[in-house]
Amino acid sequence: MIQGLTNGALLGWGSGDPCSWKHIQCRGQSIIGIAVESLGLVGTLPGNLNKLANLEYLGLQFNGFHGALPSLSGLKNLRTVYLNSNNFATIPGDFFRGLDSLMVIYLDHNNLNGTAGWQLPDDVQFSTKLVNLSLTNTSLGGPIPEFLGTMASLKVLNLAYNSLTGGLPASFKDSAMTQLEVNNMALGGSIDVVGGMTSLAQLWLQGNQFTGTIPVGLSNAVAMADLRLNDNKLKGVVPNFTALPLSHFSVTNNNLMGPIPLLRATNTDGFGGNKFCQSEAGKACSAEVTALLGFLGGIGFPDSIIADWSGTDPCAVTWVVCDRTAVIGLKLERNQLAGTLSPAVAGLADLRFVMLSNNNLSGSIPPEFATMKSLKTLDLRNNSLSGPMVKFSGVTVLVDGNPLLNTAPAGSAPATTPSPPSPPGTPPPPGTQDDSGNRTRPNSPQASSKFPIVGVAVPIAGVVSLALVAGVFIFFLCCRHKGKHQASRSSSSGMLVHPRNSNSDPDMVKVSVTRTAEPNGGGNHSGPSGDVHVVEAGNLVISIQVLRDATKNFSRDTILGRGGFGVVYKGVLDDGTSIAVKRMEASTVVSSKGLSEFHAEIAVLTKVRHRHLVALLGYCIEGNEKLLVYEYLPNGTLAQHLFERGAKPLDWKRRLVIALDVARGMEYLHELAHRSFIHRDLKPSNILLDDDYRAKVSDFGLVKLAPEGKYSIETRLAGTFGYLAPEYAVTGRVTTKADVFSFGVVLMELITGRRALDESQSEENMHLVTWFRRTHQGRESFARMIDPALLEGTEDKVEGIYTVAELAKHCTAREPYNRPDMGHAVSVLAPLVEQWKPTASDGEETKGIDLNVSLPQALKQWQASDDSNLDDSQASIPTRPVGFADSFTSSDAR
Numbered sequence: 001m002i003q004g005l006t007n008g009a010l011l012g013w014g015s016g017d018p019c020s021w022k023h024i025q026c027r028g029q030s031i032i033g034i035a036v037e038s039l040g041l042v043g044t045l046p047g048n049l050n051k052l053a054n055l056e057y058l059g060l061q062f063n064g065f066h067g068a069l070p071s072l073s074g075l076k077n078l079r080t081v082y083l084n085s086n087n088f089a090t091i092p093g094d095f096f097r098g099l100d101s102l103m104v105i106y107l108d109h110n111n112l113n114g115t116a117g118w119q120l121p122d123d124v125q126f127s128t129k130l131v132n133l134s135l136t137n138t139s140l141g142g143p144i145p146e147f148l149g150t151m152a153s154l155k156v157l158n159l160a161y162n163s164l165t166g167g168l169p170a171s172f173k174d175s176a177m178t179q180l181e182v183n184n185m186a187l188g189g190s191i192d193v194v195g196g197m198t199s200l201a202q203l204w205l206q207g208n209q210f211t212g213t214i215p216v217g218l219s220n221a222v223a224m225a226d227l228r229l230n231d232n233k234l235k236g237v238v239p240n241f242t243a244l245p246l247s248h249f250s251v252t253n254n255n256l257m258g259p260i261p262l263l264r265a266t267n268t269d270g271f272g273g274n275k276f277c278q279s280e281a282g283k284a285c286s287a288e289v290t291a292l293l294g295f296l297g298g299i300g301f302p303d304s305i306i307a308d309w310s311g312t313d314p315c316a317v318t319w320v321v322c323d324r325t326a327v328i329g330l331k332l333e334r335n336q337l338a339g340t341l342s343p344a345v346a347g348l349a350d351l352r353f354v355m356l357s358n359n360n361l362s363g364s365i366p367p368e369f370a371t372m373k374s375l376k377t378l379d380l381r382n383n384s385l386s387g388p389m390v391k392f393s394g395v396t397v398l399v400d401g402n403p404l405l406n407t408a409p410a411g412s413a414p415a416t417t418p419s420p421p422s423p424p425g426t427p428p429p430p431g432t433q434d435d436s437g438n439r440t441r442p443n444s445p446q447a448s449s450k451f452p453i454v455g456v457a458v459p460i461a462g463v464v465s466l467a468l469v470a471g472v473f474i475f476f477l478c479c480r481h482k483g484k485h486q487a488s489r490s491s492s493s494g495m496l497v498h499p500r501n502s503n504s505d506p507d508m509v510k511v512s513v514t515r516t517a518e519p520n521g522g523g524n525h526s527g528p529s530g531d532v533h534v535v536e537a538g539n540l541v542i543s544i545q546v547l548r549d550a551t552k553n554f555s556r557d558t559i560l561g562r563g564g565f566g567v568v569y570k571g572v573l574d575d576g577t578s579i580a581v582k583r584m585e586a587s588t589v590v591s592s593k594g595l596s597e598f599h600a601e602i603a604v605l606t607k608v609r610h611r612h613l614v615a616l617l618g619y620c621i622e623g624n625e626k627l628l629v630y631e632y633l634p635n636g637t638l639a640q641h642l643f644e645r646g647a648k649p650l651d652w653k654r655r656l657v658i659a660l661d662v663a664r665g666m667e668y669l670h671e672l673a674h675r676s677f678i679h680r681d682l683k684p685s686n687i688l689l690d691d692d693y694r695a696k697v698s699d700f701g702l703v704k705l706a707p708e709g710k711y712s713i714e715t716r717l718a719g720t721f722g723y724l725a726p727e728y729a730v731t732g733r734v735t736t737k738a739d740v741f742s743f744g745v746v747l748m749e750l751i752t753g754r755r756a757l758d759e760s761q762s763e764e765n766m767h768l769v770t771w772f773r774r775t776h777q778g779r780e781s782f783a784r785m786i787d788p789a790l791l792e793g794t795e796d797k798v799e800g801i802y803t804v805a806e807l808a809k810h811c812t813a814r815e816p817y818n819r820p821d822m823g824h825a826v827s828v829l830a831p832l833v834e835q836w837k838p839t840a841s842d843g844e845e846t847k848g849i850d851l852n853v854s855l856p857q858a859l860k861q862w863q864a865s866d867d868s869n870l871d872d873s874q875a876s877i878p879t880r881p882v883g884f885a886d887s888f889t890s891s892d893a894r
Contacts, residue, residue, distance in 0.1 A: 004067075005043035006760075011036065025057065033057035037082065040763020045070050053077070061085055061106065064759045064766070069112070073097040084108040084134070087759070096123040103129050108136040108158070117141035117163055120148075129153055136181065137161040144182070146171045160184055160204065161732070167210075168193050175199075183207050183228065184732045191234070194218060202226040206250065207732055213301060214239055214256075230254070230269060235301045237293055257301075257309060258293050259285055275311035287347055288314050288327050294344020295330070299337045299361070326350040333379070334358045341385075343368035353377040357398065365390045365405075540602075542618040544625055547571060547581055554583065561637075570632060578632035579617060583625070598626050608673045612665030614688055614698040633696060635689035638746075642684055643755055649789035652797055654693050655750045659804065660829040661695035662687055666743060667822035669697075670736040678734055681719045682742035683756070684749060722756030722767065727816055737816035743825065744811025748772045751805055753787030769812050776805055800832050 002008040012022050019026035025033030031052050042064035049058075049070040058072075059082045066087040072078060073094040084106040091112045096102075112118050119142035124130070131153055140162040148157060149171025158181040167189030168182070173196035180200060184207035191210050194203060195217025203218075206228040213236035214229065221244065230250040237258035238251060246265035253273035260271050262282035277285035285293070292314050296306060308317050315322035321329030327348050333355050340363035345351070351372055357379045364387030369378065375395050382401035389399070389407045399405055550571030551558045558569045566585040572578055584598060602619055609615070620627040638658060641647050650658070662682075669677040680702040688696050702719065719728070725741035728734045745756050748768050756768045765771045775785050782802055783791075790801065807828050813819045 004045060005041055007040070007042055007762075010039050010041060027054070030054040032077075033059075035059040036063065038062040038763070040766065041065065042759050044068070047071075050075050056080070056101075058082065064763075066759075068092070069095060069110075071095050071097075072099060076100045079103045079129075081105040083110065086110055088112060089114070091118055093121065094123070096121055096127065099123075099127045101129060102127040103153075104132040105130075106132075106134045107138050108134050110138050112138050112140075114139065120145055122147070124148075125151060132156040134158040135162070140164060144169050144187075149173070149175045152176065155179065157181070172197060178202070178223070180204070191215065191229075195220075197221065200224055204228045205232065206230045208232050210234060211303075213237075213297075214251075219244065230273075235303070235306060236297060255306065257296075257306070257311060258290075259283060275306075275309055277312050286312075287349075291344050291347030292320070292327070294342040294347070298342030298344075299339035302335070302337065305332065305335065305337075321353075323350070328374075329353045329355070331355045332359070337361055340364075341366055341369070345369065346372055348372070350374050353379075355379045356383070357381040357401075359383050361385060364388070370395075540616070540618040542620050542627075542629055544620050544622045544627070546573070547620055547627055547629065549574075550579060551581055571629075578634075580630045580632045582628040582630065584627070598628070602628070607675075608669065608677065610665055610668045610673075612661045612694075612696050613668070614696045630698070633688040633690045635691065635693055637685050638687040638689060638695065639684035641689070642749060642753060649753075649787070650693070652790050652801065655790075656800070656804070656829065656833055658687070658689070658693065658695040659747060659750055660826065660833050662697060662743065662746065663822055663825040663829055665695075665697040666739055667826050670739065670822050676736065678736055679739050679742075680734065681723075682739055682746065683720055683723050684746060687746070720756075722769075725816065726814055735816060736821070737819045740811050740819045740822060740825070741816075743822070744808045744819075745769060747804055747808035747811065751787065751790075751801055751808065752785055753789065772805075773809060773812070776809065800835065803828065803832060 002011060002013055005011075014021070018024055018031060019029065023034065023036045023039075024031060025035070032054050033056060035057065037059045038061070040063065041060075044067035045060075045065060047068070047070050049055075050072055053075070054077055055075055056077050057080045058078065059080075061082040062085045064087060065083075066089060068090045069083065069088045069092065071092045071094050072081070073092075074097070076098055078099055079101050080103060082104075085108065088107075088110040089112065091107075117139040120135070120140065122145075124133070124145075125147040128151070130151060133148075133154065134156065136158045137160070140159060141164065143166035144159065144164055146169045148154060149169050154175070155177055156179040157177055158179070160181045160183045162185055164182070164185050164187060167187055168191060170193060172180075173193040175197055176199045177197060178199050179202040180194070180197070181202070181204040183204040186209055187205075188209040188211060190212040191205060192212065192215050194200070194205075195215025197203075198217070198220045200218075200221045201223040202225065203221075204226070207230075210229075210232040212234065214234055216239045218224065218227070219239050219241055224241075224244045225246060226248045227241075227244075227246060228248065228250045230252040232254055234251070235255040235257065238256055238261040240261070241249070242262055242264065244264065246263055248267045249263055249265035250269040251274065252269050252271060256271075256274040256276065258276065259278055260276045260281040260283070271281075277289050284290070289312065296302075299305070305317075305319060310316040314320050314327055315325060319330060319332050319335075320327055321331060328350050329352055330345075334357070337356065337359040339361065341356075341361060343366035345354070346366070346368035349372075352374050353376060354369075355377075358381065361380070361383040362385065365380070365385060367390050369375070370390050370392050377396045377398075378392070379398040380402065381398045384404065385399070385402040386404035387406065389405060399407060548554065550573050551569040554567075554569055558571065560568045560570050560580060562568070566583045569581045569583065570578065571581050602616065614633070615631045616628065617631060618629040620629070635641075641650050666679065666682065669679060679697065679700070681699060682697065686697065686699040688698050690696065719742075721729075723742040723745050725734075725738040728738045745768065748754075749756060752768070752772065754768055758766055758768065761771075772785065776782055782805065783798070785805075786798075786801060790797070807820075807825060811819055811825065
């Protein structure tokens with residue numbers, strides 16, 4: 001084992017009997033345990049580790065081991081394995097084979113098989129004593145295996161921050177697990193199965209795409225202490241969890257409705273991002289909202305029906321008819337509703353009509369419907385209702401098209417009373433139950449005579465007016481019906497026809513393309529989650545042949561670099577323009593993560609423009625080819641100039657300007673663009689340099705849109721270790737302050753010339769932030785931290801470096817609220833750049849702009865300067881051409 005290590009001396013192993021060595025445990029002459037956790041070991045492991053046939057314990061966690069994981073196949077006595085928090089790159093296919101005694105295994109935080117990922121082999125199910133399986137952040141892919149739910153001994157299952165797909169296996173329903181972590185991925189579907197997992201004490205499902213309701217069965221998990229369901233698409237009412245001993249509970253950012261639950265939880269993330277009816281926990285909803293929530297619960301809270309639900313105002317939705325603030329009708333015909341009728345509808349005291357025809361409703365008609373005193377019309381035609389007919393009095397009940405419904409009402413026939421009118425827009429229905437309880441035949445004279453008549457006395461003078469109004473109303477209904485029919489026909493051909501608003505030409509219609517496949521990609525791209533990514537990028541599509549010609553058919557000679565996405569090539573167009581072409585590798589094309597990053601780059605870079613953000617020139621989608629085309633920056637990446645051997649060191653002036661350029665680009669993303677964006681992967685290899693060594697931030701595949709009104713968003717962990725903010729790495733919640741942390745690390749790298757994570761250093765010095773903050777305790781210790789290439793110069797230079805070092809420390813504060821925003825970083829760096837002006841000035845671009853002030857102040861000064869040069873007659877005339885640049889007025893000001 002020691003032979004593969006670069007710092008094996010840390011073990012203190014020598015010659016002689018291994019059982020006498022530190023960190024080795026023996027039974028007799030057999031090695032049964034190796035415990036070298038957190039020693040800072042760096043290197044590879046021997047491939048024959050499984051020759052230690054009696055090994056029972058293997059603890060290698062929190063080191064710098066890399067390369068291939070050795071197979072543990074055949075170690076039938078092995079019970080406990082800790083391999084987490086290393087840098088292992090691959091895992092053999094027979095890794096789990098024959099581990100008959102395995103009880104605990106941790107592989108967390110190892111990027112196994114890179115972007116290609118790996119899947120959990122079937123061999124795991126034969127480790128019948130397995131209690132704890134922890135594979136967080138290991139590039140695990142594929143669906144969650146069904147066999148995990150059938151392993152009787154399995155209590156702890158941690159699969160978070162991977163690339164798993166699908167949903168929760170049905171086999172989990174009867175599992176005895178106590179801890180399940182499958183958070184921060186793209187899992188979807190219902191979570192009903194966890195309702196049967198009554199042994200759970202910790203359940204983390206946050207940061208996925210789960211839908212449906214929270215199962216009531218979770219209230220039977222009497223040991224539940226930590227329940228996190230936030231950042232999904234869950235809907236409906238939160239069950240009663242009052243009896244659970246919760247210490248942490250989170251349901252933020254879903255579509256939950258009803259009252260905010262009253263809990264014993266001592267720690268919650270609040271209840272924002274939902275549609276609760278009250279702002280105070282435990283406070284009940286209004287009677288009408290409660291009744292409507294009961295109705296929605298019976299039909300499963302359909303997404304299309306609850307889309308416009310406000311939480312508090314039932315009259316705000318399109319399917320509820322109100323008279324002032326009272327609910328008087330429900331209109332949901334032809335909405336493909338499934339489920340049952342809830343007796344809670346009887347709580348709508350003023351309800352006059354219910355129109356639910358032509359759906360898929362099943363079950364019986366609740367007897368409570370017959371108790372509603374205001375109800376006049378109940379239209380339930382063409383559903384799948386069954387059971388006995390309820391006895392109604394004074395209600396027009398329409399039930400034709402329910403073959404399983406016994407229409408002979410229980411008990412005596414209802415009293416004969418005049419039938420009330422149907423609600424507006426309801427035609428005479430076939431199959432009407434008349435006032436005596438008899439069913440009429442459609443289109444028969446009897447049916448016509450039984451159509452309800454309005455019993456209202458109308459003055460003679462008003463008869464003509466009433467007839468005219470009725471005629472106009474019928475014409476409107478006919479037009480509306482015709483419009484719906486046309487829309488339906490149009491949608492079958494892949495288009496939806498929408499009438500223009502009343503202020504537009506009535507003969508004009510707006511045609512929008514739905515999710516139909518387009519040859520060669522087109523302009524609408526369906527992402528891995530099924531969402532449509534609309535690219536409003538103008539004429540950015542570039543043919544594959546143009547790019548083949550520009551890159552000499554993607555010749556090796558034109559390769560600029562490689563990354564997780566694929567290969568970047570230099571190309572030259574026919575007009576001599578140099579371009580950089582990022583080509584997605586074939587293995588990444590089929591990856592949902594790769595496609596998501598591809599679409600994210602297009603979506604972000606077509607909406608933001610700034611002189612310090614790399615410009616997207618176009619993209620290509622043809623067959624399996626996915627390519628992005630950028631402006632070419634000849635001086636490569638900042639990482640090349642800081643860390644690669646043979647590169648000419650950057651002087652302090654250039655480093656300072658680069659830092660300011662990056663700060664301005666990030667300030668634009670965070671604060672000045674039309675929306676706030678979070679980059680999530682800021683590092684020197686994603687900072688490109690142009691001819692004059694001016695910096696541009698690149699690689700926007702991990703960018704997240706910061707939702708308005710939210711402090712943070714939970715997402716799948718992404719980025720690069722060494723640059724990840726601690727709160728993001730631990731919780732998965734990310735804010736713009738995570739980018740500020742990464743920027744602080746970049747500043748430290750500019751000052752020291754060291755990498756963020758340097759495995760050649762000792763364990764205590766490996767992480768730059770930890771070493772920097774520990775060493776930088778004052779001016780006396782500061783000098784030995786500076787990159788030797790920067791030491792030559794005046795004391796003024798050292799003072800400037802010290803100022804930047806202080807900024808770096810603030811940016812990397814442990815708590816995000818202690819970090820400054822990027823605007824503050826700009827205000828600190830700009831005066832230093834003014835002091836150390838770069839060799840190549842900005843020329844006319846910054847003429848008249850004071851770099852020492854904030855952007856809003858600079859804009860005001862610039863505008864004031866322009867206005868002062870105009871007389872009154874010219875004050876309203878633009879002083880520069882209106883056109884492309886005006887779309888980005890805030891982007892180029894810095």
